[in-house]
Amino acid sequence: MSKYISKKDLNSWLNKVRDNRRLVAPTKVDDLILFKEISRVEDIVSDYVNTDLSPKEFLFPPTEVLFSIEKKNGGVELTPARVEKETVIFGMRPCDAKGVVALDKPFLEDPTDPLYKEHRDKTALVGISCLKACAECFCSSMGSGPDDPSGFDIMLTEVKDGYLVQVLTEKGKALLPDSTLSESGEAKPKAAEVATVPAKDVNVKLRQNFEDPYWNRLADRCIHCNMCSYVCPTCYCFDIRDYPNKGKTDRVRSWESCQSAGFTKIAGGHDPRANKGTRMRQRFAHKLLYFPEQFGVSHCIGCGRCVKSCPVNIDIREIIQDVQKLGAKGE
Amino acid sequence: MSNNKNPLLPHLATLENVIDLTPDVRLFQIELNDADFKAKFDYKPGQFIFVSAFGTGESPFGLTSVAHRKGPIEVAVRKVGTVTSSMHDLEPGAAVGVRGPFGNFFPMDQFKGKNIHIIGGGIGFAPLRPIILTILDHRNDYGDLFILNGARTPSDLVFANEFDTWAAAPKTRLELTVDAKDDNWTGRVALIPAVVKELQLSPANSVAIICGPPIMIKFTLTELKKLGFADEQIVTTLEGKMKCGLGKCARCNVGDKYVCKDGPVFTFKQISGLLEQF
Numbered sequence: 278m279s280k281y282i283s284k285k286d287l288n289s290w291l292n293k294v295r296d297n298r299r300l301v302a303p304t305k306v307d308d309l310i311l312f313k314e315i316s317r318v319e320d321i322v323s324d325y326v327n328t329d330l331s332p333k334e335f336l337f338p339p340t341e342v343l344f345s346i347e348k349k350n351g352g353v354e355l356t357p358a359r360v361e362k363e364t365v366i367f368g369m370r371p372c373d374a375k376g377v378v379a380l381d382k383p384f385l386e387d388p389t390d391p392l393y394k395e396h397r398d399k400t401a402l403v404g405i406s407c408l409k410a411c412a413e414c415f416c417s418s419m420g421s422g423p424d425d426p427s428g429f430d431i432m433l434t435e436v437k438d439g440y441l442v443q444v445l446t447e448k449g450k451a452l453l454p455d456s457t458l459s460e461s462g463e464a465k466p467k468a469a470e471v472a473t474v475p476a477k478d479v480n481v482k483l484r485q486n487f488e489d490p491y492w493n494r495l496a497d498r499c500i501h502c503n504m505c506s507y508v509c510p511t512c513y514c515f516d517i518r519d520y521p522n523k524g525k526t527d528r529v530r531s532w533e534s535c536q537s538a539g540f541t542k543i544a545g546g547h548d549p550r551a552n553k554g555t556r557m558r559q560r561f562a563h564k565l566l567y568f569p570e571q572f573g574v575s576h577c578i579g580c581g582r583c584v585k586s587c588p589v590n591i592d593i594r595e596i597i598q599d600v601q602k603l604g605a606k607g608e
Numbered sequence: 609m610s611n612n613k614n615p616l617l618p619h620l621a622t623l624e625n626v627i628d629l630t631p632d633v634r635l636f637q638i639e640l641n642d643a644d645f646k647a648k649f650d651y652k653p654g655q656f657i658f659v660s661a662f663g664t665g666e667s668p669f670g671l672t673s674v675a676h677r678k679g680p681i682e683v684a685v686r687k688v689g690t691v692t693s694s695m696h697d698l699e700p701g702a703a704v705g706v707r708g709p710f711g712n713f714f715p716m717d718q719f720k721g722k723n724i725h726i727i728g729g730g731i732g733f734a735p736l737r738p739i740i741l742t743i744l745d746h747r748n749d750y751g752d753l754f755i756l757n758g759a760r761t762p763s764d765l766v767f768a769n770e771f772d773t774w775a776a777a778p779k780t781r782l783e784l785t786v787d788a789k790d791d792n793w794t795g796r797v798a799l800i801p802a803v804v805k806e807l808q809l810s811p812a813n814s815v816a817i818i819c820g821p822p823i824m825i826k827f828t829l830t831e832l833k834k835l836g837f838a839d840e841q842i843v844t845t846l847e848g849k850m851k852c853g854l855g856k857c858a859r860c861n862v863g864d865k866y867v868c869k870d871g872p873v874f875t876f877k878q879i880s881g882l883l884e885q886f
Contacts, residue, residue, distance in 0.1 A: 343616055346662045353662055353703040357617055383856050388615040390856060487883050514858040517616070517851045519665045526663045530616075533859070541849045541859065544667070544688045547822050549848075549862070549886040559861070562883075567864045 281461030282453075283439040290457055291318045294365050301335050302367040303328045312366065321368065323435075326411045327580065331373040331510035332366045336396045337380060339507075339532050343392060343517070346526040360395040365452065369404040372414070372580040374428030375421040376510030377402065382572040383513060401448050404429045405440070410469040413581025415594055417471045420575045424468035436463045474579070474594045475601050480566040486603035487562070493554030495596070498589045499536065501553065505560065505583035505591070506534035511576050514540075535559045561596055615854055618660045618705025619645055624680050625700050629766045630759075632687045633731055634696055635672070637680035638704060651675050652713035653738030654845060654873045658853055659683060660705030664694035668850045670735030670872070671709065674742055681706065684734035684766060710853040711872050714817065714843065716742055722815050723751040727828055729758045729800050729820025733766050735845055735872075736819050744777050751813065753780040758800040758820075762786050762793045783807070801827035804835070811836040817843045829876060839877035846871050846879070846886055862886045 282290070294300050295315060302321040304313045310325045312332040344357040377397075384393035407414075407423035416422055426432040430449035433440035442458055444450050506512040516533040519526050533540065536556050542548035550556050568576035577593060584592050625637040638659070640646040651657075651671055660666040667689070673682035687696045698704070716739070724743060728736045743750045755774060759765045765784060775782040785796040785803050796803065800820070809816065809832070816837055818828050825844055832842055848860030848867035860867035863883030879885075 344614075348662070348703075351701075351703075353620060353705075355617060355620070355705075357614055383858075388854055390616070390854075391614045392616075484883065513856075515851060515856075516859075517665070517857070519663055521663070528616075528665075533857075535858070543847050543849050544686075544692065545821070547847070549884075555884075559884075563858070563861065567861065570864060 278460045278462055279465065280442040280444065280455075280458045281436075281439055281463070282433075282442050282458055286457065287433075287440060288318055290453065291315075291321070291367065294367075294452070297363075299362045299364040300367060301332060301364055312368075323368070323405075326407070326409050327370050327372070327414070327582075328368075329582075330508060331376055331580065331582070332369060333373075333376065333380065333510050335364060335366060336377065336400060337384070337393060337513060337532075341392065341530050342527045343530050344528050345522070346519070346528060358392060360392070360399050362399070364396075364400040365403060366400060367403045369402055369429070370407055370580075371404060371423060371425040371427075371429075371432075372416045372421050372578045373510050374402055374404050375416070375419075375425065375574075375578040376428075376580070378428040379511040379568070379572075379574055379576055379578065380513055382568075382574065386572075401430045401452050402428060403431045403449075403452075404433070406432060406434045407469040407471075408435060408466055410471045411581060412472075413584040413594075414469075414471050414579060415474045415581065416579035418474040418476045419577050419579035421578050422468070423471055434465055436461070436466060441465060471579075474597050476565070476575070476597050479597050479600055480569055482600050482603060483562055483566045486600065487558070489603050490554075491599065491603055492558040493552070495591065496553035496557040499553055499557055499591060500589060501536045501538060501556070502588060503534035503536050504586045504588070506536060507532060508582040508586045510580060510582070511564075511578060535563065557591075561593070561600075564593075565597070565600075615707070616852065618658070618666065618707050621681075621704050621706045623698055623700055623702045623704055626698065629684055629768075630764045633684055633764075633766055634687075635682055635684050636695065636698075636704075637682050638706060639680050640706060649675075649681075649709075651681075651709035653716060653742055654713035654735060655709040655711050656735075656853075656872060657681065657683065657706050657708030657710065658850075659685075659695065660707075661691050661694035661698065662703065662705060665691045666705065666707070667691040668710070668853060668868075670845065672734040672737045674738045674745070676745065677741070684731060684737075686731040707853060710868055712870070714739055714873055719815055720749045721751060722813055723754070723810070725754045725756070725809050725814060725816040727756045727758075727800060727804065727816060727818045727820075729824040730760065730764060731766065732820030732824070733757050733759075736817060737767060739817060740774060744774070744780075747778055751779070753777070754809065755780070755782045756785065756800065756803060756807075757782070758785040758787075758803070758824075760787045762790050762795075799827070800824050801831045804828055804831040809835055809837075811838070811841060815841050815843060819845055839880055840875050842876040843873060844876065844879070845873050848872075848886065 309329040384390040564576040627635040669683035851857040855869040
């Protein structure tokens, strides 16, 4: 027997959630399916394979005030930003939950980033497992999978007229108490079949072939639009700047991309990564080599969004295959 | 590491004094406002802090003072970008912010008993001053001290007002060099690598610490190696674009290291072992 909730009961539960929390869920925006704050539960869509963007922005916003700076009586007063509302992110896929697990690593390791931690503490992740995969999905090769519950507080699996429910954490239990659920003898449906990519030991190959001209060849066609970084659920490089705001100043953190020219340029003009090839290598070395070796988890979760959005068809799945062949005889 | 609970939130501080070192480099003497934090604030030669010019932003600077002298925190700042230009506009009494100290440090304990060659170019000399001050204040702990300070022109030599003190210290030799002289200069006109070659610095029981622009480091390294210095006898600091100092913003990521956490101090043996060359 498994825990079960009917679609009707789920909707009344979501309505209750929305009453006293920020409810974030997939909804239709023009031709896209995006995570948005939901005011009417009816606006939540469920007929998507995956959302066009991950909900990363609700934990690590594209631009976020870290603290405000006010000049007062000859001195300065700093007021750190706070996260006011509890949030429930509903309808995430397992790859994106794995993305949050990866995002946690740099931000929650000592010294913890307090603003990220507050977002994280006040957010519950409710996901739905994948019964269908998209053409670009390769999660099972990157340490995740279509029915991988890791990172979720609650994971649902769609069955006829309702969902099988896995309550995975105390936070999930508090949000969706047992009394809301019934029992069902319905068998768990088969998870999606996901294409595979030979990612095993790609870090070793990448390290061995770090100076290969492959990266320069690949970068020739990159137009450094940075889309890959912005759609990525795990990319976390950031910039910090001061912006004036109504007589005060905000110190603002914003997303930055390792693909942008000047990412590493220092005062005085020296830029250790002045060419596109070294920047392209940085992106894939960080995802497939440095991050996994530093934190023990992959920094690519196989969602395929960068593959879909790259205007010049730079495809991490092909790169992983190519890197595996680098240095082999006959290359 | 900072004692502040929020590592991105600066500690408020006051600019006590601003001293012109060269036409575009100023020494900023900073006092922390919070007495408790000030009492706990300790740092070692080679470490760096972020200084906030509130309203413009913050940037990382190598500390050029030494903690054991109990004076104000000092950074030498060349006016080169937006934050440093804002800092140059500040006057004594201005409120600034400090985060840090960050990074590793020069292994002064391992340097004990050795002859120390300090080779600095331009503003790159600033993070080397704490090594000199530490040695001068514990003179018997170290062997001979050789200081080579080079700059583009005589007026660009930093810490000129301390040259007499350094040159007069026991077992200490100070050499100055410039790329281009002015009317009053009677000293050396040569690039730093050429001076290293000419003076035949000895690698015996010694360590060389180089800091300066990448091109100067590159050619000085070549000369030192020709003189017989091994990679582990040559120490430098790496520079990297930095936003946090905490190993999070990933801007100073070089190979599988972070300049802010694993550095900024590296031996050339460590640098040649890095995947990526900065």
